């Protein structure tokens with residue numbers, strides 16, 4: 258095939274120029290990578306997790322390398338809503354890509370307030386809701402581990418915004434299908450999965466945990482098979498589009514997710530290993546399409562073949 262493949266994909270109401278998006282917390286607000294990656298070439302960028310008030314996050318050490326991955330316990334450090342609106346939003350409004358705000362709160366009302374504050378704001382294409390953080394009203398249990406609470410958060414955000422709502426699921430659950438269904442029924446327009454898997458590492462000399470927070474979130478290639486399985490399960494369960502995330506390092510990894518049924522992919526830890534990873538993945542997808550006579554990348558979505 259000599260012509261360029263059509264890389265456009267649809268995430269419910271959201272049109273993306275291609276399926277490659279940066280994952281929250283691994284690409285800052287895009288500015289940090291400005292000399293390396295032109296965000297306008299990507300399908301979208303998902304911003305660092307945003308809370309109502311600024312947060313310093315956890316004390317260091319808050320990152321540790323593990324086999325085929327990393328543990329992080331950043332603790333969702335960020336500048337808070339007001340500073341974001343003043344310092345980051347004006348530049349983001351000039352971008353020609355989907356800019357997706359990632360929000361989190363410690364109570365359902367906080368999620369609602371954030372969604373309301375971003376309602377009608379120019380330059381924010383969609384909201385991704387991180388439900389992996391602790392719910393202070395329920396003894397610190399993560400919102401995303403309970404289907405009813407996950408649905409409640411989703412409903413609150415959906416009612417308070419005019420933007421497409423993507424809910425990002427936690428893999429730290431017994432059955433992802435139950436949460437996926439609950440969130441879909443509460444009005445989500447799309448799902449992303451997975452967030453990090455809870456883990457821990459110990460320094461045997463000091464006998465202390467390697468992270469000051471004791472536990473952290475595992476990301477990178479180590480979690481990819483888990484992520485692919487959960488995407489596959491979610492795709493079988495819901496009708497809304499799913500975005501795959503977890504250990505995507507190159508275009509072959511991204512293709513696995515698309516074939517499993519994901520409509521788009523997010524690239525996280527790979528940005529730390531190779532800052533141009535998103536662009537390399539995009540190029541690899543184009544080459545794969547050309548080599549395999551795939552005119553539109555959307556043809557690959559859910560093209561998994563399972564023997565009868």
Ligand SMILES: Cc1cc2nc3c(=O)[nH]c(=O)nc-3n(C[C@H](O)[C@H](O)[C@H](O)COP(=O)(O)O)c2cc1C
Pocket residue numbers: 280281282283305306307329331333359387425451452453475476477478480502503504505523524525526527
């Ligand atoms: C350092 C770091 C910070 C992260 N911060 C956030 C965040 O603020 N909000 C969120 O929803 N996910 C956050 N994540 C999770 C990623 O967006 C992604 O879901 C996860 O890392 C799995 O993808 P990966 O293996 O490609 O990194 C963070 C991950 C890392 C490694």
